[in-house]
Amino acid sequence: MWRSMNHFHEIQNEIVQQVRGLVDNSMAESTSDLHRLATRDLEAAVAAWHSNFNRLIKYQRDYIRSLYGWLKLTLCQVDNSVPQEAHASMISRELTSFCDEWKQALDRLPDAVASEAIKSFVNVVHVIYTKQAEEMKIKKRTETLSKELEKKTNSLRSIEKKYYQSYSMVGLGLPGSGRDGIESHAYDARDPLAEKKTEIAQCRRKVEDEMTRHAKAVEVTRSMTLNNIQTGLPGIFQAIAGFSGTVVEALDVVCRRAGSVR
Numbered sequence: 001m002w003r004s005m006n007h008f009h010e011i012q013n014e015i016v017q018q019v020r021g022l023v024d025n026s027m028a029e030s031t032s033d034l035h036r037l038a039t040r041d042l043e044a045a046v047a048a049w050h051s052n053f054n055r056l057i058k059y060q061r062d063y064i065r066s067l068y069g070w071l072k073l074t075l076c077q078v079d080n081s082v083p084q085e086a087h088a089s090m091i092s093r094e095l096t097s098f099c100d101e102w103k104q105a106l107d108r109l110p111d112a113v114a115s116e117a118i119k120s121f122v123n124v125v126h127v128i129y130t131k132q133a134e135e136m137k138i139k140k141r142t143e144t145l146s147k148e149l150e151k152k153t154n155s156l157r158s159i160e161k162k163y164y165q166s167y168s169m170v171g172l173g174l175p176g177s178g179r180d181g182i183e184s185h186a187y188d189a190r191d192p193l194a195e196k197k198t199e200i201a202q203c204r205r206k207v208e209d210e211m212t213r214h215a216k217a218v219e220v221t222r223s224m225t226l227n228n229i230q231t232g233l234p235g236i237f238q239a240i241a242g243f244s245g246t247v248v249e250a251l252d253v254v255c256r257r258a259g260s261v262r
Contacts, residue, residue, distance in 0.1 A: 002251065006244035013237040020230050030139060030218050031132045039132060043125040050118040053240075057111045064106060068099040098258045105250040110243065117239035124232040128225050135217040142210040149203045156196045 071092070 002244055002247040006241065006248050009237060009241035009244050013234070013241040016234045016237050019233055029222070030214075031135050031221055036129065036132050036136065039125060039129045043122060043129055046118065046122045046125060050115065050122055053118060054111075054115055057106075057109070057115075061103075061106045064099060064103045068096070068103050071096045071099055094258075098254070101254045101257060102251075105254050109247060109250065114239045114243035117236045121232045121236045124228045128221075128228060131221045131224055135214070135221045138210065138214045138217050142207065142214050145203065145207045145210055149200065149207050152196065152200045152203055156193070156200060159193060159196060
């Protein structure tokens with residue numbers, strides 16, 4: 001099992017090493033809900049990998065410890081003067097010795113290094129997920145301000161339309177179009193228009209500021225994602241490939257010793 005795992009981890013390690021030289025020349029793309037969903041799924045998958053890896057090592061150690069303990073408790077004292085019992089005693093000692101070496105080999109494995117490498121990548125993906133959330137929050141704020149700007153602009157156009165229609169009626173000499181009426185109407189209409197235009201100008205500046213902030217957030221998210229993947233992904237497969245290779249070597253030594261016993 002470990003030999004097969006080591007074989008595939010070595011292949012995976014060679015593949016992900018190529019990620020180090022990856023250069024993103026495409027235009028910065030805003031984070032979408034699909035991007036965040038993929039990042040969340042990746043974080044969950046790597047977290048499950050970390051948990052299952054630790055469980056696998058623990059269960060293998062627990063198994064051999066239980067087997068070794070059972071052999072120690074059930075090893076009967078036999079009379080070595082009887083050939084059959086002497087032979088059984090020798091087999092029992094050899095089996096117990098084999099399990100003891102197996103247990104010690106598993107206890108010496110540096111699994112903490114591989115486990116920490118997987119856990120570190122979980123944290124790396126979580127940082128990416130958090131940064132994507134911040135970017136999307138800015139995007140939502142930009143969209144909200146843009147809608148507000150559009151609403152204010154439409155409101156101004158409506159007021160302007162009513163104002164100029166009313167002003168045209170005054171210019172045509174319709175009832176209530178005396179000079180005092182013209183000045184009073186123009187004065188009343190001018191103030192709300194100026195106030196609305198000021199509000200729109202302020203809102204437009206906010207929209208432009210948020211758009212700039214969002215563009216910067218997209219650039220930061222994309223750059224950080226690429227950098228974290230380039231540094232984190234190769235490290236995790238290098239560690240896991242090295243660990244599986246160490247397990248193979250350790251168990252090979254135990255099996256060779258067992259095979260040499262006659």
